[in-house]
Amino acid sequence: MASSATNHGEKANWVLHPPRPPGRWREFMEFSGDQETSPMDILPSSPKHFKQPSTASLAVETPTAEEKLDLEKNSSPVQRSEWVLNGPEPPGLWHELMDSVRETASYCGNKYSSLKNQPALKSVVSIQQEIFPILVWGRSYNISKFKHDLLAGLTIASLCIPQSIGYATLAKLDPQYGLYTSVVPPLIYAVMGTSREIAIGPVAVVSLLLPSMIQKLQDPGADSIAYTKLVLTATFFTGIFQASFGLFRLGFLVDFLSHAAIVGFVAGAAIIIGLQQLKGLLGITHFPTNTDVISVMEAVWTSFHHPWSPHNFILGCSFLCFILISRYLGKKNKKLFWLPAVAPLLSVILSTLIVYLTRGDKHGIKIVKHIKDGLNPSSVNLLELNGPYVGDVAKVGLIVALVALTEAIAVGRSFSSIKGYHMDGNKEMMAMGFMNIVGSFTSCYVATGSFSRTAVNYSAGCETPVSNIVMAITVIISLQFLTKLLYYTPTAILASIILSALPGLVDLNKVYRIWKVDKLDFLACIGAFFGVLFASVEIGLLVAVTISFTKIILISIRPGTETLGKLPGTEMFCDTAQYPMAIKIPGVMIIRVKSALFCFANANFVKERIVRWITAQKAADTKGQTKDKEATHLVILDMSNLINIDTSGIATLEELQKNLISEGIELAIANPRWQVIHKLKLSNFVGKIGGRVFVTVGEAVDASFGGKIATAC
Incomplete structure (x- = not known):
């Protein structure tokens, strides 16, 4: 031995x-x-x-300290x-269920108990601070922090304006809806959210997910108004589900989309988004409603058999190279962090001037044309809550709610861990839900946390969510006074801006790490990837979730x-x-x-x-x-x-x-x-x-x- x-x-x-x-x-x-x-x-x-x-x-009794010592020596x-x-006797099933309900309600109960013994005015203030965290951190806000937030807000606004227009076109909506989505949701999140760095607005994955499911109910080309109504209704349901997850502490539902599945899904969505931008980059007039790679490549191949203008391609690729070079320089020199942030806005300004001065729209260059100016109009009357598709739109809202929350919470936790503070997941869900509910009333489609803009916000030195307020005010000014200047903006530039944001979504290092650590997780990853690529976005998600559940079942039945x-x-x-x-x-x-x-x-x-x-x-x-x-x-x-x-x-x-x-x-x-x-x-x-x-x-x-x-x- x-x-x-x-x-x-x-x-x-x-x-x-x-x-x-x-x-x-x-x-x-x-x-x-x-x-x-x-x-x-x-x-x-x-x-x-x-x-x-x-x-x-x-005897089943709790022993005293002396009895415990005696048991330890003599047992x-x-x-x-x-x-x-x-x-x-252990607790029964009913007791366990009630424990779960009590745990869900304990947070509110503890808050209620603590407030009950306080004066009425103090209780009201405590409730308001709980709902609006800005009332807590705002007490220590100063001019020094505002300087950092002002610079960060202006920086992300320069990236947000062209991206918002591009993502709106990706969602098959009029360009102004992207700008609307960058106004109201960021303002609401700034007073209700707990993350200091997260930048709110439209994102690529959600902008692709919405039309991929809703256009099966209503073709945006046949009736754009009816399609817009369904998108706004889906946004309303997304907000309802997100707020419910936070209210009932159901954040675990987000975990049904495993890390590996999200990596594969985002990578597949990035490729699909990139292929979708070939429409603007090549100036293709007719494009398929299906998002799978085969349908898109057939449309691209067919376009080469018809007369087409190469000016769109040359213009778009030129500014795509400019944006990528700016990003490279920003990474090489930390002092130039602002360069990749303002490069998209500079691209829009320069390309618009080029098209305007050369009358490029007369020579085959596709342009944005009219963007409706003015602040967010009310859209309460556009919500289809009693229509024939309300059930299907609610399902879309549930899927989008899970995907949007997963992306936002992942982004927020990444940067909160760097800064060393706690981000309350349930409050985040409440904030996301409420901002999308109000957004659906004010002509916004689904907004969430953007990784690219959040990274820029962090690099620009933001201190608090006030940077979101600065960004929203900048977008408001643009909506009021600058939309007419965007009339000649070429669609190829919007395509190049979206394409420039995609390389960060395909993380080969993460894919390799997943393969190295867990082969079943890798199977879920590539299942989501190929499902999105060759079928549809929702099929890709379904495949990923199915493989993840199959993994759990296999481990359970073959332990x-x-x-x-x-x-x-x-x-x-x-x-x-x-x-x-x-x-x-x-x-x-x-x-x-x-x-x-x-x-x-x-x-x-x-x-x-x-x-x-x-x-x-x-x-x-x-x-x-x-x-x-x-x-x-x-x-x-x-x-x-x-x-x-x-x-x-x-x-x-x-x-x-x-x-x-x-x-x-x-x-x-x-x-x-x-x-x-x-x-x-x-x-x-x-x-x-x-x-x-x-x-x-x-x-x-x-x-x-x-x-x-x-x-x-």
């Missing part, structure tokens, strides 16, 4: 340098060809009798087994098992595959199920694996391949991983017990959780195994060897 003097450094190396774990494919193939540690490696020894725990019940393994067997051995110099029992130096106990098979739930889906799989191991052990004994003639006499099930068990799991354990008895083998269980031991007692399974229930694996082993195994190891 190994010495107990193993030092801490050696034990740390065991953890840091284990053998390479089996891959996913090997794990899933193990059912037919068992690849795990063979029970033939376990050294047999003479069977011993268990020390049975007494059936006396312990025996038999007493500790009774602690497991005679614990209080695998591991054999345990004692780690030298410790009282720990660990997986012998991960720790080859772990000592296998003679005559004892210690098994741990790698699942939190032992249920109908996986119980039979685990039982058959254990039975096969016993059969293989018996065959090895018959052939004399073991070091001793005695076979395994004890199987210990370590239940420390199991959170719960159902009736199918209990029935399977009973079948396993019968199989083991027929082979002359005893069964014991160690460290069962609260719900598990309660159900095993109710089903009388504890009596069927002779009460062999122990707090730890070590005590189960000691009991079978009369307490001598601890000194032997």
